[in-house]
Structure formats: structure tokens, C-alpha cells
Amino acid sequence: MSHNRRRRLVAPVALAACATLALGATPAAATGQPDGPALAKQLVKKVGVDGINRHLVAFQRFADTNNGTRAASTEGHKKSAEYIATKLAAAGYDVTRQEFPFTYSETLAEKLAVAGQAVPVIAMEYTKSTPVGGVTAPLAVVPVTAATGCAAADYGDVTGKIALIKRGGCSFAQKQQAAAAAGATGAIVYNNEDGALNGTLGSPADAKIPTGGITQAAGEALAKQGGASVTLELRAFQEARTSYNVIAETKTGRKDNVVMLGAHLDSVPAGPGINDNGTGSATLLETALQLGSKPKVNNAVRFGFWSAEEFGLVGSKYYVRSLGFEQQLDLALYLNFDMIGSPNAGYFAYDGDNSDNVGAGPGPYGSAQIEKTFVDYLGSKGVQVEGTDFTGRSDYGEFIANGIPAGGLDTGAEGLKTAAQAAKWGGKAGVAYDPCYHQACDNLGNIDRVALDRNADGVAWALGVYATSTETVNGVAPGKAVKAKAQRAAERGAQRHSLAAPSGNMDPHHTAA
Structure with a gap:
């Protein structure tokens, strides 16, 4: 996560707790899924924390074998970017490497x-x-x-x-x-x-x-x-360098109403960046692999793995500014995921409607609807989500600056968890959501995998919803075939519901929430 950052060449003071701190949010009984398209439900079942964790292990090894970092322009970042690019190309995605200049700083x-x-x-x-x-x-x-x-x-x-x-x-x-x-x-x-x-x-x-x-x-x-x-x-x-974004897009779906998801791949120079932002990048990679390059969707899905976020959101800014106005119009919305497995996790969604009345105000039209999608989904799992302001600290910044509706999830950075939040979510009050934020101890031991799993389900759900239809966000209705299929699925679901009384609300994807 950018803007509030820590970068050091000298070793930071180690927090002994970082290696073992893995506080899960207070368990909550699953309450079933809200109504949604079949694709969203399928993706929630397919995208699991085990697959995500395997990618995090890879990122850790790239850092460990390259001076402990995955910062933009370093070998650790290049290895991470090629790991993602080659997997997505092998899965059939259209993959682009977008190079850009930036100023490296340590x-x-x-x-x-x-x-x-x-x-x-x-x-x-x-x-x-x-x-x-x-x-x-x-x-x-x-x-x-x-x-x-x-x-x-x-x-x-x-x-x-x-x-x-x-x-x-x-x-x-x-x-x-x-x-x-x-x-x-x-x-x-x-x-x-x-x-x-x-x-x-x-x-x-x-x-x-x-x-x-x-x-x-x-x-x-x-x-x-x-x-x-x-x-x-x-x-x-400081030194002038180059790095690159990795962009991947499905071969199916409308190209004039694209659903875009993004996460920054680079770490700070001080550490491996496994929570910040290996968690977001690994989740998007696993979700893309489970979605496949030729899904039956109404809208094309595009994934952006940004570089040089930690140096001023450079990669995502370069990407959006490289698009002409008509190309920007082709983007229905942008979903951003930056730190979604913090060890003392909070549960936050960007405040698209400015209902919290804090800071920057609402996002572009459609952002409120995106926020509601995340809040409703996680709420259906017993997780109460709080709003977080569009502060400009992450890669949504250039998208909303150009009027593109945006939203996303995060679990907190260097801010301190309040007593009320600890009572609601578990964890420790008065302690940072991520005590290893921008430090060398942001490693595989610095992840709450319960929070990561829950947020990954939120990512999968939102992708499935909007790949099917963005009508609530921008008025673009799904095609006739997709709409008819959704109607048939709804009718079958209603018929099954009428034939048998419900046996409980447990989500089959989890044995416990």
C-alpha cells in the first residue's frame, strides 16, 4: 500500500510477534450467500486459500533469493511478474507486459x-x-x-x-x-x-x-x-529505472464493458511484501486461474498487476493515462485489492457512497453500488464491514480521477485497531492491523489466512457478479443469453426451495467462518 510507507536499507527493529502473529477474526456462523449469478457462486467454491498460499510461497522464495525484496525493478519483482505472466499465458489469457519509467528510492x-x-x-x-x-x-x-x-x-x-x-x-x-x-x-x-x-x-x-x-x-x-x-x-x-505492469484479459465477454480488477505486485525495498501486497496479487492470480481465459461471461474481465505502486502509484497511473478516452469508457468499473490478509485484520470496503462522511467524498457514480456488493456478501458470512475512505493511498486513485467507478477490500495497514473493532472482529486492540507494515518481517508468518480466505471469497463473488452484469453500476444490461440462463437458474433454485425445507445456512465452501 502506497503513500503511508516505510523504506529502509538498514534493518528495522524486529517485532518478535510478527513471525507468529496470526490473529483470526472472531469466528461467525455462516449465514448463506446472497442472491447472485451462478458464476459468482462457482468462483467462491473454486477460489481457496490453499491455492493462494502457494503463490505467496513463491513470492517469498523470489524475495529470499533476491536480497529479501520484491521492489519494482529488482530481480525479486521480475521473478514475481514472470511467474504471474507465464501462468496466465499458459491458461490462455491475452497477456501484456507494459514497461514504464520511474524513480527508484531507498x-x-x-x-x-x-x-x-x-x-x-x-x-x-x-x-x-x-x-x-x-x-x-x-x-x-x-x-x-x-x-x-x-x-x-x-x-x-x-x-x-x-x-x-x-x-x-x-x-x-x-x-x-x-x-x-x-x-x-x-x-x-x-x-x-x-x-x-x-x-x-x-x-x-x-x-x-x-x-x-x-x-x-x-x-x-x-x-x-x-x-x-x-x-x-x-x-x-534515488535512481531512474524502469519496471513493468502485467495485464491479462479473458478472450470472452464484451470488450466495450470490461470488468477490471487490480493489485500491486511490488514490495517496498525493505522486505518481501507478502501481505503488502502479495495477498492481493496472489488472490487475483488464483481467481484468474479458476475463472479461466474463456469463461461464459457477458463482460470481459481484465486483471492488472501493478508495479512501482510503492513509489507513488506509478504503474497504475501510467496504465490509465495510456488509455484514450474511448478506451477508458470501455472500463465498466475497477476493483482494487491491496493488503487483504493483515495479521491483526480489520474488514474494510472503500466508502463509495461517502456514508461515513470522512475525507475525500464519494467515488464516481457506481462506486456506492460496488461497496454494497462487498458489504452485503461479507455480511452474509457474518462479517460486519466498515467503510474506508478513498484517501488516494492505492491504485484506484487514477481510475476514480478519470470518473471510473471503483471499490475494493482491505484489512488495514499501520493504523491501530480500536477496542470496538477487536470486539467485533477479534484480534488485539491498540495494535496495528499489520505490525510488520513495510518492514522485513512482512513475510509468510505475517498473514491471517482466515481473513485472507474471507476476502478472497469477496473478490471471487464480486468478479462473478460483475462479469455477468454491470447493470447496477452503469446501466449496461446483460445479453439475452446470459439473462435467460440466469432466469432459468433462478427458477430452478425457487423450485428446489419449494420442494424441501432448508436444512441450515452453512456455506459448503467453509466448514467454519
């Missing part, structure tokens, strides 16, 4: 000391580097407003100082640009919610001064120490 140093006391800090992606040893300057606390630090006028005279800025109101890039315009020599942004703050400045061209992120608690403590001496060292290695 953090070399990230240190912050205030009045001699160390404060954990995370270098923002594409930050300008300080000299070795850092810079020392007075701390300038920027007054908190609705858009703190978004304009140079917010800072006053901060010439030669390091600005402390609260998150919110505008992008990190805009904040550090305003601070630089006001004369600051560095910027520290503190979170506006619990948890670490990892961020990106968007691109090397947008970076003006060394910029790092710290927690809300650390920021509020530092806000009381205006004028204190601060030493900030943030250094990163």
Missing part, C-alpha cells in the same frame, strides 16, 4: 533528535536529503488551523528553522513546498490520528526540503517545545 538514514532526545521519524518518499549527520536548527511550530501549513503565509518567518506541521488540509508535498517558500530548512509533519506517519511527496520534482513524518503523540509533545534545538537527518538513494 531510505539510507532517518533520525530526529529534539533537545538531545531521539524521536522516531520516517523519511517521506522522494524527500530531499540532508548532509550526512543531518542539519541542526531551531524548531518552529506552525499554528494549527483547518489547513495547517498549506500556504507560506501560515509560517511567518521560519528562515533557517525546521517546521513542525500537523497533517491535514492539503498534501504533504504542498506543506513542505509552502514551508520551503517561507524559508524553512526542513519539515516534520505529525499525524492527525494514532499510528506512524509514512508519506510521499509525490515525485522528486515536488520535493523542496528534507521532510519526515512522526506520530500524533510525538508531534503534540514537540509542539510544546517551540524554539528547541532540532537535528534532522533524512537521506535517500
Whole structure:
């Protein structure tokens, strides 16, 4: 998952629990499936966690034999991409490798000391580097407003100082640009919610001064120490490189009403990225293999395995921008899956209708209907789903920017699980959904396979629903043959229901939920 990220060359502090932490959500009795097309029900039965896990084992081995990473442009990523591409080509899919340029970045140093006391800090992606040893300057606390630090006028005279800025109101890039315009020599942004703050400045061209992120608690403590001496060292290695996306499409189905699913394949340089985002990529691969390249569908299905997501969503942006307007119109919708097996899992669907009234607002028309598909399906399995905002942190960003309806699932990253969520889903309150987020310990031991299985079923269900019909999303009705087949299946189901009383609601795909 991009935007909030951790990248290191030096080994991070190991969390001993990461190797063994595998907290499942609280078991819930299966309550049957909602009404849906036959394809959706078949895919749910076919797509299983064992097949997905086999792909995750492959990703782990590609990382282990290639410097512990699957970052874009590395051999670990190339091996992962070719593993996917060759399997899908062998299954009969039309497969494309789409190459693109990007700026590779690895953090070399990230240190912050205030009045001699160390404060954990995370270098923002594409930050300008300080000299070795850092810079020392007075701390300038920027007054908190609705858009703190978004304009140079917010800072006053901060010439030669390091600005402390609260998150919110505008992008990190805009904040550090305003601070630089006001004369600051560095910027520290503190979170506006619990948890670490990892961020990106968007691109090397947008970076003006060394910029790092710290927690809300650390920021509020530092806000009381205006004028204190601060030493900030943030250094990163950057280099122009190329990588590539893998795109695969079914041979059957309408090509002017394509259902697209995507997940980023690359990890951060610091680790193998098995949860982030091996889980999403492995699930899409297994779902594609179980669907087959010539399914009986109304709409063609396209899969995108993105690269360089961890460097600013580069691969997915490049893909969408490479499409002409008519080609974009051919996309009925986009479904995104980024981290769906977090070890302290939450259950989240993108808030397409903005019913939570948080942050960015609703997605393009059709996004609300996509959200409902996921919420209803997982709800039918006894899993209560919460909304999550379209923050721009993952690969849906360029799709919704171009008016393409989008949705998807995730299980959480560095945010902390609340007590209410722990009571609802199981796991540990006050602990990150993924304590190994963007670290070397994001390995095969960092997965909740119960959550992964449930979300994989959600992926399979949504694919089956929309490959059959996107009428609820964009008004495009299924063809006559598909509609007639669905009607016959519904009539047979009604007849069976009338002949026998139900014997229970257990989903045959699971012996326990």
C-alpha cells in the first residue's frame, strides 16, 4: 500500500510477534450467500486459500533469493511478474507486459533528535536529503488551523528553522513546498490520528526540503517545545529505472464493458511484501486461474498487476493515462485489492457512497453500488464491514480521477485497531492491523489466512457478479443469453426451495467462518 510507507536499507527493529502473529477474526456462523449469478457462486467454491498460499510461497522464495525484496525493478519483482505472466499465458489469457519509467528510492538514514532526545521519524518518499549527520536548527511550530501549513503565509518567518506541521488540509508535498517558500530548512509533519506517519511527496520534482513524518503523540509533545534545538537527518538513494505492469484479459465477454480488477505486485525495498501486497496479487492470480481465459461471461474481465505502486502509484497511473478516452469508457468499473490478509485484520470496503462522511467524498457514480456488493456478501458470512475512505493511498486513485467507478477490500495497514473493532472482529486492540507494515518481517508468518480466505471469497463473488452484469453500476444490461440462463437458474433454485425445507445456512465452501 502506497503513500503511508516505510523504506529502509538498514534493518528495522524486529517485532518478535510478527513471525507468529496470526490473529483470526472472531469466528461467525455462516449465514448463506446472497442472491447472485451462478458464476459468482462457482468462483467462491473454486477460489481457496490453499491455492493462494502457494503463490505467496513463491513470492517469498523470489524475495529470499533476491536480497529479501520484491521492489519494482529488482530481480525479486521480475521473478514475481514472470511467474504471474507465464501462468496466465499458459491458461490462455491475452497477456501484456507494459514497461514504464520511474524513480527508484531507498531510505539510507532517518533520525530526529529534539533537545538531545531521539524521536522516531520516517523519511517521506522522494524527500530531499540532508548532509550526512543531518542539519541542526531551531524548531518552529506552525499554528494549527483547518489547513495547517498549506500556504507560506501560515509560517511567518521560519528562515533557517525546521517546521513542525500537523497533517491535514492539503498534501504533504504542498506543506513542505509552502514551508520551503517561507524559508524553512526542513519539515516534520505529525499525524492527525494514532499510528506512524509514512508519506510521499509525490515525485522528486515536488520535493523542496528534507521532510519526515512522526506520530500524533510525538508531534503534540514537540509542539510544546517551540524554539528547541532540532537535528534532522533524512537521506535517500534515488535512481531512474524502469519496471513493468502485467495485464491479462479473458478472450470472452464484451470488450466495450470490461470488468477490471487490480493489485500491486511490488514490495517496498525493505522486505518481501507478502501481505503488502502479495495477498492481493496472489488472490487475483488464483481467481484468474479458476475463472479461466474463456469463461461464459457477458463482460470481459481484465486483471492488472501493478508495479512501482510503492513509489507513488506509478504503474497504475501510467496504465490509465495510456488509455484514450474511448478506451477508458470501455472500463465498466475497477476493483482494487491491496493488503487483504493483515495479521491483526480489520474488514474494510472503500466508502463509495461517502456514508461515513470522512475525507475525500464519494467515488464516481457506481462506486456506492460496488461497496454494497462487498458489504452485503461479507455480511452474509457474518462479517460486519466498515467503510474506508478513498484517501488516494492505492491504485484506484487514477481510475476514480478519470470518473471510473471503483471499490475494493482491505484489512488495514499501520493504523491501530480500536477496542470496538477487536470486539467485533477479534484480534488485539491498540495494535496495528499489520505490525510488520513495510518492514522485513512482512513475510509468510505475517498473514491471517482466515481473513485472507474471507476476502478472497469477496473478490471471487464480486468478479462473478460483475462479469455477468454491470447493470447496477452503469446501466449496461446483460445479453439475452446470459439473462435467460440466469432466469432459468433462478427458477430452478425457487423450485428446489419449494420442494424441501432448508436444512441450515452453512456455506459448503467453509466448514467454519
